[in-house]
Amino acid sequence: MLSETKAIDVSNLSVNYMVVADSPQRENQRFWKKTTQKTEIKALDDVSFSIPSGEIVGLIGGNGAGKSTLLKTMIGVLKPSKGKIDLWGRPHLLIPGMGFNRLLSGRENVILGGLAAGMSLEEVREKQDTIIEFADIGGFVDLPMTTYSSGMFGRLSFAVATHIHPEILLIDEALSAGDAAFKERAIHRLQELCSTAISIVVVSHSSTLVSEMATEALWLHQGRIRKQGEVGSVTEEYLKFQSETKETAQRDRR
Amino acid sequence: MTSQTSPTITRRATRSGLPVLADYFQETWRFRTFAWHWSLADVKAKNFETFLGRLWHIINPLLFGLIYFIFVGIVSGRGLDSISLLAAIVGNLYAWLYFSSIVTSSIAAVQSGAGGVSGQSGIPKIVAPIASLFTATNLFLRSLIAYVIMHLIAQRGVHIEMLLAPVVMILIGMLGFGCALILATLNVYLRDVSRLIPHILRLVMYLSPVIWEYTRVLGDGSLNFLARLNPVFSGITAWTIALGGTLDPDGPKIFEQIGVFSIWAVVIFCAGILIFISKEDEFAIRN
Numbered sequence: 430m431l432s433e434t435k436a437i438d439v440s441n442l443s444v445n446y447m448v449v450a451d452s453p454q455r456e457n458q459r460f461w462k463k464t465t466q467k468t469e470i471k472a473l474d475d476v477s478f479s480i481p482s483g484e485i486v487g488l489i490g491g492n493g494a495g496k497s498t499l500l501k502t503m504i505g506v507l508k509p510s511k512g513k514i515d516l517w518g519r520p521h522l523l524i525p526g527m528g529f530n531r532l533l534s535g536r537e538n539v540i541l542g543g544l545a546a547g548m549s550l551e552e553v554r555e556k557q558d559t560i561i562e563f564a565d566i567g568g569f570v571d572l573p574m575t576t577y578s579s580g581m582f583g584r585l586s587f588a589v590a591t592h593i594h595p596e597i598l599l600i601d602e603a604l605s606a607g608d609a610a611f612k613e614r615a616i617h618r619l620q621e622l623c624s625t626a627i628s629i630v631v632v633s634h635s636s637t638l639v640s641e642m643a644t645e646a647l648w649l650h651q652g653r654i655r656k657q658g659e660v661g662s663v664t665e666e667y668l669k670f671q672s673e674t675k676e677t678a679q680r681d682r683r
Numbered sequence: 684m685t686s687q688t689s690p691t692i693t694r695r696a697t698r699s700g701l702p703v704l705a706d707y708f709q710e711t712w713r714f715r716t717f718a719w720h721w722s723l724a725d726v727k728a729k730n731f732e733t734f735l736g737r738l739w740h741i742i743n744p745l746l747f748g749l750i751y752f753i754f755v756g757i758v759s760g761r762g763l764d765s766i767s768l769l770a771a772i773v774g775n776l777y778a779w780l781y782f783s784s785i786v787t788s789s790i791a792a793v794q795s796g797a798g799g800v801s802g803q804s805g806i807p808k809i810v811a812p813i814a815s816l817f818t819a820t821n822l823f824l825r826s827l828i829a830y831v832i833m834h835l836i837a838q839r840g841v842h843i844e845m846l847l848a849p850v851v852m853i854l855i856g857m858l859g860f861g862c863a864l865i866l867a868t869l870n871v872y873l874r875d876v877s878r879l880i881p882h883i884l885r886l887v888m889y890l891s892p893v894i895w896e897y898t899r900v901l902g903d904g905s906l907n908f909l910a911r912l913n914p915v916f917s918g919i920t921a922w923t924i925a926l927g928g929t930l931d932p933d934g935p936k937i938f939e940q941i942g943v944f945s946i947w948a949v950v951i952f953c954a955g956i957l958i959f960i961s962k963e964d965e966f967a968i969r970n
Binding site: 434438446501502504505506508509510511512513514515516517518519520521522524527528530532533537540543544545547549550596602 | 688690691693694695696697700702710713716717720721724725727728738804805806846964967
């Protein structure tokens with residue numbers, strides 16, 4: 430049974446930022462003239478929603494919908510321009526490979542990556558053997574990570590990133606790491622991880638992944654909430670919208 | 684129904700761009716072990732833990748010192764027979780390299796995104812320059828061993844002012860850290876700042892009494908004026924007096940120099956931290 434307490438409360442959140450882009454008339458300009466111009470991006474526009482404790486919420490939407498901006502604002506990478514986010518627990522964004530130094534061995538990077546993920550030194554030392562066993566990269570664990578294949582790097586970084594005890598877990602896009610057998614273990618590990626967190630937000634382009642993992646869904650479109658509710662109905666409407674948009678685009682091309 | 688407690692963390696828009704400072708510093712403190720281990724990993728990755736790496740780190744400022752000693756000896760016409768001057772130059776160069784390596788390595792750590800830490804994670808971005816500060820301090824302390832040997836060979840003696848050397852060292856670290864944070868923030872907006880940094884550092888070094896005695900500027904109006912505008916001047920002067928005793932009983936006193944340097948170091952340190960954290964969300968967008 431879900432408790433009725435909130436884990437995340439987003440109220441009237443707007444996130445705008447300035448980017449510097451090349452001026453469209455760059456080629457015709459002389460060298461002393463400005464070749465760049467500032468553009469304001471409205472990534473999130475007056476977004477409000479709450480996520481109750483114990484809920485797994487899928488965040489869906491196309492490119493530029495504001496999904497990653499929302500997660501980055503939750504973890505504190507970006508600051509709100511208006512509104513606020515209240516969090517009842519420390520948010521943790523799953524980023525495989527964060528804090529790694531590729532010149533060092535895998536074993537040393539388990540310590541570094543674990544500390545970067547917010548574990549204490551005692552905790553990461555305690556879990557070191559379990560993480561290495563999960564990554565299953567054999568004797569390579571004591572070699573510099575520059576000698577690793579991308580699959581090995583993915584396995585070890587995934588193993589480190591998922592051996593944590595987050596209060597609010599944020600997952601941005603599907604995590605790809607290693608071969609089919611490892612992927613199966615990776616999904617199982619993610620499900621285990623979800624059972625330990627207070628609340629989880631999964632962000633994906635893929636409505637299938639969201640349907641598999643989440644109970645509730647939130648559809649973002651061009652920085653605003655388009656629909657929120659039970660995962661099945663939201664993803665169904667999202668898919669319908671996607672196919673309509675695709676058809677319109679095809680018609681326009683003809 | 685469970686009653687709702689107050690939120691653990693609140694992210695809100697602020698007019699100054701600064702986050703809630705108590706929360707920010709608490710979060711930074713949480714990652715102190717990571718910063719320390721990251722610094723140790725950096726030292727190891729740069730081969731400073733091998734025998735040749737450690738040797739090179741000591742030899743490098745010695746060679747620099749020797750080059751400057753020859754240069755100064757020829758230019759000033761004083762010749763090359765003062766081992767004490769060589770030891771003073773080497774001692775000052777260690778302090779200068781400590782300052783400049785904090786500046787350059789911190790800027791590089793912020794610019795490179797510091798292993799994904801800067802751009803994507805919720806780890807406070809200031810952790811990257813803190814790790815660089817740890818690395819520079821670690822290497823500086825190691826290099827002092829070589830200076831102690833030179834000090835003994837040059838028979839520079841033991842002075843009461845030596846007790847203040849750790850204070851000067853801490854202030855140099857604070858000044859370097861503050862400068863690094865200001866320049867790293869500027870570099871996010873104006874990429875060309877990183878091209879200017881080697882020139883700025885070289886100019887500041889020549890305007891500081893690193894390879895010449897601080898007493899030389901006292902009688903020169905324009906040089907004295909420039910020296911007073913240079914935050915590093917009083918620090919290197921205090922360092923020189925701390926290592927070798929006063930050069931001129933009527934000249935600058937160590938407490939006076941430490942006083943001036945403390946003001947520079949504390950102001951730039953605090954300004955650097957505030958400027959950096961008020962703009963750190965820009966790093967995720969612009970880096």
